[in-house]
Amino acid sequence: MSKRTRTQNPLTRLAHAGREPARFHGFVNTPIYRGSTVLFPTVAALESNTQDYTYGRLGTPTVTALEDTIAELEGGHRTLLTPSGLSAIVTSLLAFLGEGDELLIVDSVYRPARRFCDNVLRRLGVTVTYYDPLIGAGIEKLITKKTRVVFTESPGSQTFEVQDVPAIAEVAHRAGAILILDNTWATPLFFKPFEHGADVSIQALTKYIGGHADIMLGALTATKEAAAAVTKAHEDLGLCPGPEDVYLGLRGLRSLGARLERHQRSALAMAEWLATRPEVERVLHPAFPTCPGHDVWKRDFTGASGLFSILLKPVSREAVAAMVDGLDLFGMGYSWGGFESLILPFDPSEYRTATHWTHKGPALRLHIGLEDIDDLRADLEAGFSRLKAAA
Numbered sequence: 406m407s408k409r410t411r412t413q414n415p416l417t418r419l420a421h422a423g424r425e426p427a428r429f430h431g432f433v434n435t436p437i438y439r440g441s442t443v444l445f446p447t448v449a450a451l452e453s454n455t456q457d458y459t460y461g462r463l464g465t466p467t468v469t470a471l472e473d474t475i476a477e478l479e480g481g482h483r484t485l486l487t488p489s490g491l492s493a494i495v496t497s498l499l500a501f502l503g504e505g506d507e508l509l510i511v512d513s514v515y516r517p518a519r520r521f522c523d524n525v526l527r528r529l530g531v532t533v534t535y536y537d538p539l540i541g542a543g544i545e546k547l548i549t550k551k552t553r554v555v556f557t558e559s560p561g562s563q564t565f566e567v568q569d570v571p572a573i574a575e576v577a578h579r580a581g582a583i584l585i586l587d588n589t590w591a592t593p594l595f596f597k598p599f600e601h602g603a604d605v606s607i608q609a610l611t612k613y614i615g616g617h618a619d620i621m622l623g624a625l626t627a628t629k630e631a632a633a634a635v636t637k638a639h640e641d642l643g644l645c646p647g648p649e650d651v652y653l654g655l656r657g658l659r660s661l662g663a664r665l666e667r668h669q670r671s672a673l674a675m676a677e678w679l680a681t682r683p684e685v686e687r688v689l690h691p692a693f694p695t696c697p698g699h700d701v702w703k704r705d706f707t708g709a710s711g712l713f714s715i716l717l718k719p720v721s722r723e724a725v726a727a728m729v730d731g732l733d734l735f736g737m738g739y740s741w742g743g744f745e746s747l748i749l750p751f752d753p754s755e756y757r758t759a760t761h762w763t764h765k766g767p768a769l770r771l772h773i774g775l776e777d778i779d780d781l782r783a784d785l786e787a788g789f790s791r792l793k794a795a796a
């Protein structure tokens with residue numbers, strides 16, 4: 406990275422990083438490369454192993470363009486793409502863990518990551534220990550001689566506890582362990598993982614980077630020291646995302662700044678309104694003092710994206726169904742980060758093990774899309790009327 410690019414604002418870099426129009430006949434965007442075989446002109450070229458591209462699985466110019474852009478935004482040494490956010494998590498864990506090692510992983514972690522740890526890592530002889538997301542420096546008590554990796558996700562993408570990543574990283578590093586962070590919620594625009602102690606940062610590009618609910622894609626970004634292990638695991642596991650998804654990831658990324666700013670503004674407005682509703686007991690949005698870890702969010706983050714949760718006062722399942730089933734603009738479905746608003750009932754008591762979920766009423770996660778917020782508010786207002794009628 407040149408001095409000039411390092412001083413430019415990330416919003417400027419979003420538009421210019423990873424692009425070399427002169428290499429592509431002046432076309433602004435790096436084209437989609439499809440291919441398995443890459444030809445070598447001579448035996449000497451084959452043997453020297455210095456050609457930029459050698460085989461489709463190992464990268465194409467489209468892949469490099471997105472990897473370089475993400476590495477620059479996150480502030481890491483190297484990024485590798487994977488076919489999903491989950492495969493990025495899996496790769497990061499397999500890069501560092503083996504039989505006899507211990508993993509400390511946050512209790513609020515993305516649930517499919519938890520399943521991988523319980524189903525696969527335990528079978529491979531890794532000790533998996535869950536910890537309270539608000540543990541901070543107190544994680545010291547859980548560190549053993551076998552602790553090799555501490556996995557964080559801040560904030561948790563259902564319950565929104567913001568983790569004290571610098572404090573946890575400090576303890577992990579003193580014990581010789583690696584700190585992995587899932588940075589999907591904040592994106593590198595709102596949280597700089599490597600300035601807060603991460604060795605590896607993961608993003609589900611499926612969410613805000615893609616931004617249009619039409620791709621599956623992940624990224625793993627590492628420091629210089631961690632890059633070798635991550636690169637080796639990535640190659641050994643045979644991971645390569647489809648060229649179309651990589652292109653769409655890059656295309657989505659170009660407008661991330663504008664989209665995220667609006668997601669942030671609309672989500673804050675909606676959360677403020679929801680906090681005044683009689684049906685809502687609590688708003689779990691990192692920018693609100695009612696969210697666990699709010700002070701850490703204020704200290705470490707430069708913004709908030711469009712995903713948060715609300716806890717309703719106790720009411721029947723039927724009343725929640727009446728509210729959600731009849732919504733017009735909010736769709737119900739997994740994932741988030743697209744242009745459209747989503748709502749999802751959830752119950753963390755089903756899977757938490759290190760902490761207790763004490764809230765008695767239903768919980769709803771909302772993703773605030775790019776729609777007009779008066780329309781979104783009217784949709785939820787009608788939903789609350791149905792909830793009341795069915796209660």
Ligand SMILES: *Cc1c(COP(=O)(O)O)cnc(C)c1O
Pocket residue numbers: 488489490491492515558562587589590609610611612621622623740
């Ligand atoms: C969605 C998500 C993932 C997984 O991404 P996929 O592309 O769906 O595999 C990982 N972490 C978080 C926080 C997510 O929200």
